[in-house]
Amino acid sequence: MLRLTTLRLAGLAAALSGGTAFAADMLGHPPPPPMLAPPPAQIDVGSGFYLRGDLGTGIHAYSSAATTRAGSTTVVSSVDATGFGAVGAGYQFNSFLRTDATIEYRFPSRFRIISDTVGPPAGQNLLSGKISGLVGLANAYVDLGTWNRITPFIGGGIGFATMMTSDVKDTGFGGFAGNSGSASNRAETRFAWAIHAGLGYDLTANLKAEAAYRYLHIGNITTGRIVCALACTPFNARIRNVESHDLKVGLRYVFADAPIAYAPGPLARRY
DSSP states (O other): OHHHHHHHHHHHHHHHHHHHHHHHHHHHSOOOOOOOOOOOOOOOTTTTEEEEEEEEEEEEEOSEEEEOOTTEEEEEEEEOOEEEEEEEEEEEOSSSEEEEEEEEEEEEEEEEEEEEEOSSSOEEEEEEEEEEEEEEEEEEEEEOOOBTTEEEEEEEEEEEEEEEEEEEEEEEEETTTTOEEEEOOEEEEEEEEEEEEEEEEESSSSEEEEEEEEEEEEEEEEOOOEEESSSOOOBOEEEEEEEEEEEEEEEEEEOOSSSOOOOOOOOOOOO
């Protein structure tokens, strides 16, 4: 009986000794710090860069077309539709905002102005020529969300239009029969602006197809000085407030291995 009591006391002493050591160990070493949030993933700054190419057709409109010839009144005028091709480069900042710069060549389209002139002599003039040019725009777009790979967007752009008149010829009728004139090529640069609306389609994660409408304001276009083969006062022709309603299709290639991902904000912990 005495031996059993001695063993119990020894076990109790050992337990008390171990607990004291554990408590001392805990007091001598502070608890480990709380786990920190993992660092945010790095953002690839170049992943939103893209190249683009577009082809389209433009239907011209204008407020008036006339010559500067004294006493001349326009009877009828027209400006044909044109085609154009464009290339550009841009950057996709996030899922809804992107910008690009484009340069396009607008192929020659024919214009005609038929005017009456009160005499003497009285007669008519048929003036014809071609309009072509370069348009450069800096554009910004807002993507409105993606459904089944389709992304509608709207946008706007500002820039310049350098338009050239060429092959300008004048033929006289009536009192001007037998007389003709011509003008040298003339180019002028004016401020241009545009409004865009369209749809993009994800062919792959990198390649996007696009179909869009664009309103393009070009401004006034003036021909070179028209000089007659026989005696006449030189004059110009001017087409005012030229604009184009453009329909275009194109491709955009985004230099990214996967859709762009952005790092989450910092995490906060409470204790």
